[in-house]
Amino acid sequence: AVAAPTQAVLRAQTPVALKMSEELTTKKKAVRVGQRFNLEVSEPVTVNGVVVIPVGAPATGEITQVRNKGMWGKSGYIGARLVHVRVGDRTIRLAGSFDDKGVTGTGGVVASIALIPIAGFFTTGTSAMIPSGSGVKGFIDEDVPLALEAAAQAPMAVQTPPAPMAVSATQTGSPAATPVAA
Numbered sequence: 001a002v003a004a005p006t007q008a009v010l011r012a013q014t015p016v017a018l019k020m021s022e023e024l025t026t027k028k029k030a031v032r033v034g035q036r037f038n039l040e041v042s043e044p045v046t047v048n049g050v051v052v053i054p055v056g057a058p059a060t061g062e063i064t065q066v067r068n069k070g071m072w073g074k075s076g077y078i079g080a081r082l083v084h085v086r087v088g089d090r091t092i093r094l095a096g097s098f099d100d101k102g103v104t105g106t107g108g109v110v111a112s113i114a115l116i117p118i119a120g121f122f123t124t125g126t127s128a129m130i131p132s133g134s135g136v137k138g139f140i141d142e143d144v145p146l147a148l149e150a151a152a153q154a155p156m157a158v159q160t161p162p163a164p165m166a167v168s169a170t171q172t173g174s175p176a177a178t179p180v181a182a
Contacts, residue, residue, distance in 0.1 A: 008047050010144040016085065016094060017043040018059055018136040024100075025129040026068045026076035035063045039136060041085060050148050052087070059085040059094065059138070068127070076128035077101045082138040096138035100128040 021038040024031050039061055045053035065079030082094035 008050075008146045008148045010045070010047050010052055010092070010140055010146055012140055012143050013095075014045060014140040016041060016045055016053065016059075016138045016140060018082070018085075018138055020130060020132050020134045020136065021058075023129065023132045024063070024078055024080070025127055026066060026078060027127040027129070029068055031063050031066050031078060033063055033066055036083070037061050037063070037080070039082075042135065045140075047146060048148060052146060052148075053085060053092070054087070057085055057087050059083075061136075064097070065099070075101055075126055078128040078130060080130070082136070085138075092144055093141035094138045095141040096136070098130070098136050100130045 018039045019042040021040050024037060037060070039059040041053055041055055041057040041059060044051045044055050060083045061080050062083050063078065064081050065077065067075075067077040077099065079097065079099040081097040084091045084093050086092075
């Protein structure tokens, strides 16, 4: 039996579970706006019971905002968006954004200004950091037509039971023979 392709669609807004393949941090000004980074699919995406985006499929994101930690308790900040996922030679657009903000040092600034006014100048917040392996949720950004192989239904082979054999008197040589049902 030959499988015939059926038309299916991976719908926009279908959720895609991803995880970071690398760490993003504002420490030492390590990230910049426009920088691309890698993620991977952490749970399979299926359509009609068929996996269309497997676990481990590579995805790409992009840094949209960066604020490095600074004086007066200013914390670091990273804003990012999802760009696409690759399945074989196909690129599928993704939607979704995420961010991380370091802890502000405002409490330390207020306390230090009360004691020594210039000390607040040297008090900083913490850097923003999105560790490798962190979960990120995205969504398919476009309807994607798919050609799925439908499992062809082979006709069931049904065997007919053998016909009951009748035994005739001429076969047995006995006039009293009766037919026997199998």
